[in-house]
Amino acid sequence: MSVDTRLGCACIPVFSLGAALIIAGCGDGGTGGRPSGLPGPSGLPPQCGVMNQACLVERNDAPLALGSRTELTVDFQNAGHAGLDISLEAANPDVLLIEGWLVEAVGNGVSGLLVVAPNGAVIDFLHIWVAEAEELRILAWSQTGDLLGRVQPEVTLLVGDEVLVSVEPFQNAQPLLGNFDLQRTIVGDSIAIVPDPVGGLYRVVARGEGPATITFEALGLSTAWQIEVLP
Amino acid sequence: MRSLQCFWAIFALVVVALSGCPEFAPEVALLASTAPPPSRTARIDHRDVAEGPSTLTISNGVVMRLGCWDSCDYTCEQPVITSADPGIVQVRPTYGLAGSSIGYVLVATAPGSTRLTVATDCAEHEYAVTVVDE
Numbered sequence: 001m002s003v004d005t006r007l008g009c010a011c012i013p014v015f016s017l018g019a020a021l022i023i024a025g026c027g028d029g030g031t032g033g034r035p036s037g038l039p040g041p042s043g044l045p046p047q048c049g050v051m052n053q054a055c056l057v058e059r060n061d062a063p064l065a066l067g068s069r070t071e072l073t074v075d076f077q078n079a080g081h082a083g084l085d086i087s088l089e090a091a092n093p094d095v096l097l098i099e100g101w102l103v104e105a106v107g108n109g110v111s112g113l114l115v116v117a118p119n120g121a122v123i124d125f126l127h128i129w130v131a132e133a134e135e136l137r138i139l140a141w142s143q144t145g146d147l148l149g150r151v152q153p154e155v156t157l158l159v160g161d162e163v164l165v166s167v168e169p170f171q172n173a174q175p176l177l178g179n180f181d182l183q184r185t186i187v188g189d190s191i192a193i194v195p196d197p198v199g200g201l202y203r204v205v206a207r208g209e210g211p212a213t214i215t216f217e218a219l220g221l222s223t224a225w226q227i228e229v230l231p
Numbered sequence: 232m233r234s235l236q237c238f239w240a241i242f243a244l245v246v247v248a249l250s251g252c253p254e255f256a257p258e259v260a261l262l263a264s265t266a267p268p269p270s271r272t273a274r275i276d277h278r279d280v281a282e283g284p285s286t287l288t289i290s291n292g293v294v295m296r297l298g299c300w301d302s303c304d305y306t307c308e309q310p311v312i313t314s315a316d317p318g319i320v321q322v323r324p325t326y327g328l329a330g331s332s333i334g335y336v337l338v339a340t341a342p343g344s345t346r347l348t349v350a351t352d353c354a355e356h357e358y359a360v361t362v363v364d365e
Binding site: 091092094095109110111112114117120121122123125127129 | 268271290291292293294323324325326327333336338339340
């Protein structure tokens with residue numbers, strides 16, 4: 001059994017009149033959550049804050065999975081000024097828990113996420129949804145980062161084959177965002193799993209003939225993948 | 232007879248001309264400048280004092296930008312917006328760059344009922360606030 005943890009790579013650029021504040025975040029390595037650096041299953045346009053000062057531009061186009069978290073960091077492009085010491089606040093701490101730049105989804109529902117200046121003034125705000133995951137799906141990716149689709153629950157590989165996959169939480173047809181602890185269990189010696197250098201991806205390698213079962217567990221859910229490796 | 236009708240017609244015109252426009256009491260009102268997220272509520276129902284209390288209904292966790300209007304100069308300069316219970320709804324100023332005016336946002340932080348007051352040099356008005364848990 002193996003456990004990986006990845007803290008997110010969500011990005012929230014903040015643009016203001018006459019100055020540009022950029023909040024962008026990338027987390028640590030590990031797995032669990034949508035792969036970093038890839039477009040992801042849903043490629044929706046950026047969502048800007050209601051005061052048009054902040055825009056979510058990468059992988060913030062869906063609800064956060066309940067129990068997941070994402071880490072944000074701030075980068076300022078503020079010509080002629082030092083950057084403000086801004087902070088984040090949650091309107092409903094029963095939904096979002098903020099610790100510095102770490103946003104944790106702790107309850108179902110919606111909460112405003114306030115970007116706040118040192119004097120308490122609100123620069124902009126966005127609404128973040130939190131939803132409970134109903135299933136984990138195993139998604140296959142090409143070597144160039146294109147999403148190929150959902151893997152079949154039972155597959156057949158040849159010795160030497162490699163499959164690049166991610167494990168993502170879904171509610172109905174909606175992929176959910178956030179990062180989480182992901183456990184994997186392998187039964188059988190015919191395959192090996194190598195975490196990919198790109199966070200969130202697994203490289204599944206068929207090493208020898210025989211059956212194997214991979215079980216992924218996260219957010220109180222599990223999914224099993226039956227693999228038969230042929231000579 | 233005809234001259235009498237003419238007299239009353241002229242009299243009525245004179246009365247209307249001298250009476251001028253009807254006078255209204257100074258008034259200030261809050262406006263919702265932003266829409267709530269889908270399936271959530273952020274609504275202001277403004278009424279004249281004689282029509283009953285004005286109401287503001289907002290979902291817990293929702294943030295709403297407030298606009299303001301008053302009948303004196305229509306600009307509502309420097310309004311003072313006060314929440315009777317900041318534990319239910321908070322009034323927060325918005326960040327204003329040099330030259331831009333400061334506005335306000337309303338943050339619904341807990342379900343419950345309270346009052347919100349807006350006051351300017353022109354007038355003052357109170358809203359019955361309900362934060363709904365949905």
